[in-house]
Amino acid sequence: MKLLTKNSLTLLSLTLFVFLFGIIAFYYLLRLEVDQSINREFEKRKSNIINQVVYDQTFKNITPFQNEKIRITEIKNISNHGPVFYDTLIFDQSDKKLEAFRQHGFVININHQNYYIQIFKSLEETDNLIIRIFLIMTFLVLAIIFTIILINRYSSGQIWKDFYDTVKKINNYNINSQEPFILNESDIKEFDDLNRVLIKMIDRIKLNYINLKEYAENASHEIQTPLSIINAKMELLLQSRDLKEKHLKSVLDAYEASNRLARVNKTLLLLAKIENRQFPESKLILPKEIFDYQLELLEDLIYSKNLEISTRYEQDVLINMNPYLAEVLLSNLIKNAIRHNIYGGKIIIELTKNYLLISNSGSELKSNPEDLFKRFYKSSSSKESLGLGLSIVQKICEVYDFKLNYSYQNELHSMRVEFTGNQS
Amino acid sequence: MKILIIEDEFALSNSIEEYLLGERHLCEAVYTYRDAVEKIHLYEYDCMIVDINLPDGSGFDLIKLIKQKSITSGIIIVSARNSLENRIEGLEKGADNYLTKPFSLAELNALLKSVNRRISFSGQNEIIVNEIRLLPDEYKIFIHDQELKFTKKEYELLMFFISNKNKVITKTSLADHLWGDYMDSTDSYGFIYTHIKNLRRKLINNGCTDYIQTVYGVGYKFEVVEDD
Numbered sequence: 001m002k003l004l005t006k007n008s009l010t011l012l013s014l015t016l017f018v019f020l021f022g023i024i025a026f027y028y029l030l031r032l033e034v035d036q037s038i039n040r041e042f043e044k045r046k047s048n049i050i051n052q053v054v055y056d057q058t059f060k061n062i063t064p065f066q067n068e069k070i071r072i073t074e075i076k077n078i079s080n081h082g083p084v085f086y087d088t089l090i091f092d093q094s095d096k097k098l099e100a101f102r103q104h105g106f107v108i109n110i111n112h113q114n115y116y117i118q119i120f121k122s123l124e125e126t127d128n129l130i131i132r133i134f135l136i137m138t139f140l141v142l143a144i145i146f147t148i149i150l151i152n153r154y155s156s157g158q159i160w161k162d163f164y165d166t167v168k169k170i171n172n173y174n175i176n177s178q179e180p181f182i183l184n185e186s187d188i189k190e191f192d193d194l195n196r197v198l199i200k201m202i203d204r205i206k207l208n209y210i211n212l213k214e215y216a217e218n219a220s221h222e223i224q225t226p227l228s229i230i231n232a233k234m235e236l237l238l239q240s241r242d243l244k245e246k247h248l249k250s251v252l253d254a255y256e257a258s259n260r261l262a263r264v265n266k267t268l269l270l271l272a273k274i275e276n277r278q279f280p281e282s283k284l285i286l287p288k289e290i291f292d293y294q295l296e297l298l299e300d301l302i303y304s305k306n307l308e309i310s311t312r313y314e315q316d317v318l319i320n321m322n323p324y325l326a327e328v329l330l331s332n333l334i335k336n337a338i339r340h341n342i343y344g345g346k347i348i349i350e351l352t353k354n355y356l357l358i359s360n361s362g363s364e365l366k367s368n369p370e371d372l373f374k375r376f377y378k379s380s381s382s383k384e385s386l387g388l389g390l391s392i393v394q395k396i397c398e399v400y401d402f403k404l405n406y407s408y409q410n411e412l413h414s415m416r417v418e419f420t421g422n423q424s
Numbered sequence: 425m426k427i428l429i430i431e432d433e434f435a436l437s438n439s440i441e442e443y444l445l446g447e448r449h450l451c452e453a454v455y456t457y458r459d460a461v462e463k464i465h466l467y468e469y470d471c472m473i474v475d476i477n478l479p480d481g482s483g484f485d486l487i488k489l490i491k492q493k494s495i496t497s498g499i500i501i502v503s504a505r506n507s508l509e510n511r512i513e514g515l516e517k518g519a520d521n522y523l524t525k526p527f528s529l530a531e532l533n534a535l536l537k538s539v540n541r542r543i544s545f546s547g548q549n550e551i552i553v554n555e556i557r558l559l560p561d562e563y564k565i566f567i568h569d570q571e572l573k574f575t576k577k578e579y580e581l582l583m584f585f586i587s588n589k590n591k592v593i594t595k596t597s598l599a600d601h602l603w604g605d606y607m608d609s610t611d612s613y614g615f616i617y618t619h620i621k622n623l624r625r626k627l628i629n630n631g632c633t634d635y636i637q638t639v640y641g642v643g644y645k646f647e648v649v650e651d652d
Contacts, residue, residue, distance in 0.1 A: 217505065221477065224504035225433055228526030232439035235529045238592045238642055239446075245640065252594070252642050259596050262526050266506060297603060300577055304615055324508045 003160060008153050015145050023141065027134055034126055039085060042104040045119055053108055059115075069101070069120035074113060090120065099124050162186035166195055173202065175209050176280050213276055220269040227265070230258045267388045270328070274395045279322040287351055288313045290330045301338055308346040317353050319419060321400055329396045332389040333358050333415055340413065348412070359414040425540055426468070429453040430460045430486065431475040431502065436525075440473065443529040444536075446591070457481025464489055470543070471498035471536055474519070476510065484517055491518040498539035502527070528597035534587040553586055553648055555632055567630045577602055578623050585636060585646035594643040620644060 001009075049062055049070075064070045069090075085104050092099045100123040108115050166183055173181060181202045183195040234255035238248065273279065295302070295309060302309060319326065337347045337360035345361035393415075397404040403418040427444060431437040432455045441451045452469075454460045457480045464472075464486070472490060476483035483501060490497050499519040503510060506524040514522050520539045523532060541549055541560060551558040557566040563579055565572045574582070584601050585593070595616050602619075624636050637645045 221504040224525045225436070228504070229433060229435040229439070231526040232436055232443075232529055235594065235597075236439055236442055238594065238639075248639075249641050255594065256596060258526070266524075300619065301615060304618060 003163075004153055004156055007156050008149050011152055012145070012149055015149075019141060019145060023134075023138055026137060027130075030130055030133060034130055038102060038121065038123070038126060039104075042085065042102070042119060042121065045121075046104060046106055046117075049117065049119070050106075050108060053110060057110055059110075067122040067125065071118040071120070073116045073118075075107070075116045076114070087123070088120075092122075100127065159188065162188060162191045163194075166191065166198065170198065174280065175206055176277065181206075209276065213273075213278060216269060216272040216276070220265060223265050224262065227258055227262045231255065231262070234258065264388070267392065271388070271392060271395055274325065274392070274399060277399065279325050279399075281322055282320050283323055284318045284320055285323050285326045287317060287319055287326065287330060287356065290327055291334070291349060291351075294331050294334045298334065298338060302347075305338065305341060306344045307338065307341055308344075309349070310346065311349040312351070313349075314352040317351055325396050325399070329393055329417075332393050333417075336360075336389055336393075336415070337413075354419060356417045356419070357414060359412040361411055362413050363411075364408055365413075425470045425536065426450045427452070427536065428460075428463055428467075428469040428472045430455075430472060430478070430483070432456065432478050433475075440529065440532065443533065443591075447533065449536075457486065460486055461489065464493060468494060469497055471500065471539055473500050473502055473532070473536075476501060476503040476505070476514070484513060487514065487517045487519055496543050498536070498543050500532070500535055500539060502532075528594070528600060530584070530588045530591060530593045530597045531601055533591075534584050534601065537587045551583075551586060553589070553635075556582075556586070556627075558583065558586065567627065567632045570630065572626070572630055574626070577619065578626070581619060581623055585644070589635075589646045589648050590650070592639050592643055592645050598643070 045068075052061055053059060059072055062070060062072075085102060087100065087102050089098045090101045091097070101120045102123055103118050103120050105116055105118040108117055162184065169181070169183055181199060183199055186192045186195060234251055237243070237251045238255065240248075243251070291311070291313075333356075334347075334349075337358055340362050341347065341360045342362055347361075348357070348359045350357040394404055396402075397417060401420055403416075403420055405416040405418070407414050407416070427449050429437050429440055429451060431440070431453070434455065437453045437455065441453055444451050452463065452467075454463055457478045460474075460478070460481075463469075474483045474486055474490075478486075483503070487499055487501070490499060499521075501514045501519045501522045502525060503514075503522070504525045511522045520542070521535050523535065538560070541551075549559065549561050551560065555568050557569070558564070559566075560583070563576075565574055565579065565582065580602060581598070584598065598616050598620075602616075620636060624634060627636075628634050635646050635648055637647050639645050
C-alpha cells in the first residue's frame with residue numbers, strides 16, 4: 001500500500017472510531033438536554049395552571065395548548081399520585097396514528113376536593129428536532145473529518161516529496177552509467193540523513209563494482225595470454241617430423257587441455273560479466289532469426305545425428321534484451337538439445353510471445369534435475385562438454401527475470417523459458 | 425606477403441613468426457606502440473597483425489594510423505578480450521578481422537591469406553594447387569577444369585586445408601574454423617572425421633590426388649609437394 005494511502009486510511013479509521021464514540025455521546029447529551037428543556041416547560045405549565053386554577057377556583061379557564069392535552073380527574077387518595085413524568089403512546093385523533101406523549105401529573109386541591117391533573121405534551125416535534133440536529137451534526141463532523149484528511153494528505157504529500165524523489169532516483173540508478181549519483185538536499189533532517197547514507201553506500205558499491213569488473217577482465221586477460229602462448233607453441237610442436245608418435249600424443253593432450261582451459265576461462269568470464277550486469281544495452285531482437293542461423297550453422301551435426309527438427313514460431317515475436325546475450329542464450333539451448341539427443345531423435349522448438357519451449361528426445365536423467373544448472377555438472381553421456389552452458393542459460397534468464405523450467409515427459413527433455421514482464 | 429606483427433608478448437610473436445615463415449612470408453615483429461608507429465611510417469606491409477593491448481598505447485590508434493597511411497593494408501586484430509564492443513569498434517575503425525586469444529595459428533594463417541586475396545586481387549582471384557582450382561569470389565571448385573558441387577562446409581574445409589598446406593592441422597582448429605565457438609565438445613571430433621572422409625572421397629572420385637593425410641591422433645595435413 002502506498003504511504004500516503006496508508007496514512008490517510010489510518011487517520012480515517014481512527015478518527016471515525018473516535019467520531020463514533022463522540023457522536024453517540026452527543027446524541028445522549030442532546031437527548032438529555034432536550035428532555036430537561038421539555039420538563040422545564042412542563043414545570044412552567046404546571047405553575048401556570050396552578051396559578052390560574054387557584055385564582056379562578058375552577059378549571060373552566062384551563063384550555064390545552066396545541067399539541068397538549070390536559071386530563072383532570074377527581075381523586076380520593078392522594079398518596080398514589082405524586083408528581084411524575086411519564087412517557088406514553090396515545091392515539092391521536094387528528095393525525096390518526098399513535099404518537100409519543102410525555103405526561104406530567106400533579107395534585108391540586110380545590111374546594112376541599114383533590115384533583116389529579118395530567119398534562120400531556122407531544123414529543124413528536126422534539127423527537128424530529130433531535131433527529132434533525134443529530135443528522136446535521138453527523139454530517140458536519142464527517143465533512144470536517146474528510147476535509148482534514150484531504151488536507152493531511154496534501155500536506156503529507158508535500159512533506160514526503162523529498163523521500164519520493166530519493167526513491168525515484170534510486171530506482172533509475174544504473175550502476176553502469178558514468179553519471180554521479182546525486183540526491184537533492186532536504187530541509188527535513190531525517191531525509192537528509194537518509195540521502196547522505198545512501199550516497200555513501202552507492203558510491204562504495206559502485207567502487208566495488210568497478211573493481212570487480214576490472215578484476216574479472218584483467219584476470220581473463222592475464223590468463224588468456226599465457227594460454228595462447230602454450231597453444232601456439234604446441235601447435236608448432238605438432239608440426240615436427242622429428243617427434244615420435246607417443247611424444248606427439250603428449251603434445252596433443254597438452255594442447256587440448258589448454259584449449260579446454262581457455263574455453264572454461266572464457267565462459268566463466270562471461271558468467272561473471274553477466275552477473276555484474278555488464279550487458280545493459282537492450283534492443284528488440286527476433287529470436288526466430290537467431291534460431292534460423294543456429295540451425296543452419298549446426299546443420300551438419302543435426303544431419304549426422306539424423307535429428308528431426310520441428311519448429312513453430314508465432315508471428316512477430318520480439319524480445320527486448322542484449323543481442324549478444326540473446327545469441328548466447330538461444331545457441332546454448334540448441335546446442336544442448338543437439339548434444340544430449342539420441343540418434344534419430346527429434347528437436348521441437350516452440351516460440352510464442354510469452355514463452356519459448358525447446359524439447360529434445362533422450363533418456364531420462366539419472367540425477368537430480370536441479371543439479372542440471374549447477375556449474376560443471378555434466379551428464380554421463382557427454383564427458384567432454386564444459387557443463388557451463390546451462391549455467392549461462394540460467395544466469396541470463398535471471399538477469400531478465402525470465403522463468404526457466406526443466407521437465408521430462410514422454411521421453412522428451414524440455415526447457416521452458418517464460419518471458420515474464422518483458423514484452424514491449 | 426610482407427607482414428608486420430605487433431604483439432608485446434614475445435613468445436607469442438615468436439610463434440606466429442615461426443609458423444608464417446614456413447609459408448615463406450616476410451615477417452617483421454615489433455613489441456611496442458612506439459616501434460609500431462615507426463615501422464608503419466617507414467615501410468609498406470601487405471598485412472598487419474595488431475594486438476589491441478600494447479603496454480604503451482592502444483591498438484585502435486594504430487589502426488587509425490594504418491588506415492591513414494595506406495588504405496590497402498590488411499589488418500587483423502588480435503586480443504585477449506572478447507568483448508563485443510571491442511570487436512565492433514575494431515571493425516568500424518577499419519580492421520578486416522578480429523581474433524580472440526588463444527587462436528590457432530592455422531586459423532590466423534587462413535585469415536591472412538583471405539585478407540590478402542581480398543586486397544590484392546580484387547576481381548581476378550584464383551587459387552591453384554595442381555589439379556585443383558578454387559574461385560573464392562564465386563565459391564567454385566574445379567578439378568581438372570570440371571566444376572564440382574560442394575556444400576558450404578566442404579568448401580570451407582578445403583579452403584582451410586589449402587591455405588595451410590603442408591601444415592599439421594589439429595581437429596580443434598578445424599572444428600573452430602567450421603563452427604567457431606559453437607563446438608566446445610569432442611563429440612564433434614567423430615564428426616570432423618566424417619566430413620573429411622566425405623571430402624576426400626569426393627576429391628578422389630573426381631580424379632583428384634588424395635592430398636589430405638591423416639596424422640594419427642593429432643589431426644590432418646594437406647600434403648603437396650612444393651616446387652621451389
